[in-house]
Amino acid sequence: MKIGIHQTKGTFSDRWIAYCIDKSIDYKLVDCYGSNIIEQLADCDALMWHFNHKGSKESKFAKQLLFSVQAAGKKVFPDYNTVWHFDDKVAQKYLLEGINVAMAKVDVFYDRKDALHWAKDTNYPTVFKLRNGAGSDNVKLVRNFRDAKKLIRKAFGKGFEQYDAWGNLKERIRKYKAGKTSLTNVLKGAVRLVHTTEYARLTGNEQGYVYFQEFIPDNDSDIRVIVIGNKAFAIKRLVRENDFRASGSGTILYDKKHFDDKTIMSAFETSEKLQDQCMAYDFVYHDTKPLIVEVSYGFAAEGYDDCVGYWDKDMTWNPGPFNPYGWMVEDLIKSCSEC
16 A cells, blocks of 8 residues: 655645655655656556646646546545545535535525626625635625626626735735734835735636625624534634634634634535535534535644544544544545455
């Protein structure tokens, strides 16, 4: 049993490699950008690649490569069920509706007139999003029909830049004032006002559709639950000051008292339906009912290092430190042995 791992500093791969070394698991480093990647994997039983949703290169082919390796009979992480809808909120709308899970209602339109007709009659505020982006990128609170009309016209006109330079700079300044980032990072954000990211330049503007999600009031935070196999762990993210967005805020609570069983069970049940390997679920609450807002296989590892324990699928609480990246490796090995 040998695992091929594509290494990118700062991703899950650092921890996969450390786990394999610690547990004497056979692995080799591979280059997924190499034209001969299939040949590189000839002596491997599996491939693991934590790719970046905003990477200018991997966004062009990462899913296609993983699906091809999987179709060839090898195990991959992330696999098709886990990642086909990654960084695509439109795909997630149809998927979550299709499996009938409790979610914040989403309306998507591919015609300007249909969108305007809906916008005249809907309740405000509502939430505008682009289909891709993380950490509250490209997310706006729409307070009235006039604001919605501007967004709709832009969506079916010149479209939206993939990288919101002003919004990103404001967020960097907020974090700098809160002591959560450096002045250098703020200056880098200022440079982006003139020079956009390579991903945004190569991908072009988002246009030809518009996405609105139900606004759920009275939430001062969201809950993110990550399910990996038969285990789950969670964090509570507080919203920004004078804002409604929690994702990417950087203000996180970890104590078990912040999480109710109903939310954890909902995440387990959804993963059971999706048959995924790893999924992060973002929940908000209507009264006390947990509603899924978004899902993602990837997450920033450092934000979860302070978690104080995890749940088994039978809802048994296991206090203390744990290694979810080791779970990913072990679950992949187990799936290979079951072939």
